[in-house]
Amino acid sequence: MPARTGRPPKISKTDILTAAHRVIDEEGTQALTMRRLAREVGTTPMALYHHVRDKDELLLLLLDEYAAGVPRPEPPAGAGPGERVVAAAVAMREALTRVPWIVEVLRADDLMSARALWYPEEIIDAAVQAGLTPEDAVDAYRIIWHYTAGEISARSAAARRREDDRPTHRGRVFEDLDATRLPRLAALGPRWEELTSRDTYDKGIRALVRGLLPRP
Amino acid sequence: MPARTGRPPKISKTDILTAAHRVIDEEGTQALTMRRLAREVGTTPMALYHHVRDKDELLLLLLDEYAAGVPRPEPPAGAGPGERVVAAAVAMREALTRVPWIVEVLRADDLMSARALWYPEEIIDAAVQAGLTPEDAVDAYRIIWHYTAGEISARSAAARRREDDRPTHRGRVFEDLDATRLPRLAALGPRWEELTSRDTYDKGIRALVRGLLPRP
DNA sequence: ACCTGAACACCGTTCAAGT
């Protein structure tokens, strides 16, 4: 092993990732810029590029770091395959809910940190146990993933909307619905806000499992 | 009606929206910036702010304009409620697929152009016909919406990825899977790309309908 | 009433130079 030469490092990858994590946790994904991050770790924007190729790579590293902190949970003992799928999906959603920005990074590549692949593994395995072919089990996983990603991103967008309290477009639209063209919505109108703020993830995932797995 | 006074307009809202539409169609959402749009219609960025409050309002107007072009399809004649839900969901997804950027605008506010509310109306109505309470019908619609939004945005992200052909993170991850920890994925590994490029929207929506509506 | 110009406070990234 040759002696390390040249200028000694001032900042490390770890410094960068720690700071990035902090910024995202405190102010959300859109606050994470290379320049902001540089300020946070006390260097110039360009120093960062010596440690990561570009912003995309930074996000991937962040994702990996986060995934490392998610423990692989045990499947519920004595549960049938359907319950195993539900448990894995609920755990996956739970893990992602605290970090909805990840869904945006992930969208292009599915759940692609090697450390988080436990979720698809468990869902696919349970689906095969339930009697699906491997191909159908992959379809089932992808359908569940699409549902989960959609739910998380809708919920985090709704949370953001509640924060800035300017009147929503939705509110204005629901105030003057044409009751003859849209009778159901017009009748539900006053309760729409309340009805659509309920957490229906569980209900949806159970419906999917009922519809996707063969009846026992 | 008083005579119009002052400087005659050089550009109209319609000019702006037409140009915006063109830019998005040709180069995608991320190409639509106020400055770029100004160049396109032949003015300064600031002139635009005389016609729209800000970029968000512009996106909402664009959404509305697009929704106006989506005809209200007839529910399939003689079909049961389950088939009506499937048909409406498939039509909704079809309408959105050509304009995936809309899903991002929509995410915060559900399907909130008054002109596109036919989709939730039809889905909720069919669900009530099938025997659900209005509350359960709203849940069913939202679950279907989350699934649909997730599917569309995953698919459009995948399409974008296919365009720039640098090797994907996913590819690298799937090359060295730990077969003892993740046996199912390791076995599927070589076929993952092929298996996850299939269109499974229909399969998912049918599973949801089976799982959400009471059995006939 | 409508448009312009200059300005503010930002982005990600490249490139050449410094220690």
Add this chain to the structure above:
DNA sequence: ACCTGAACACCGTTCAAGT
């Protein structure tokens, strides 16, 4: 080997002034 400075080519938006 690692960091810096200046620069490029962008953003959305405000504000004061012009026609």
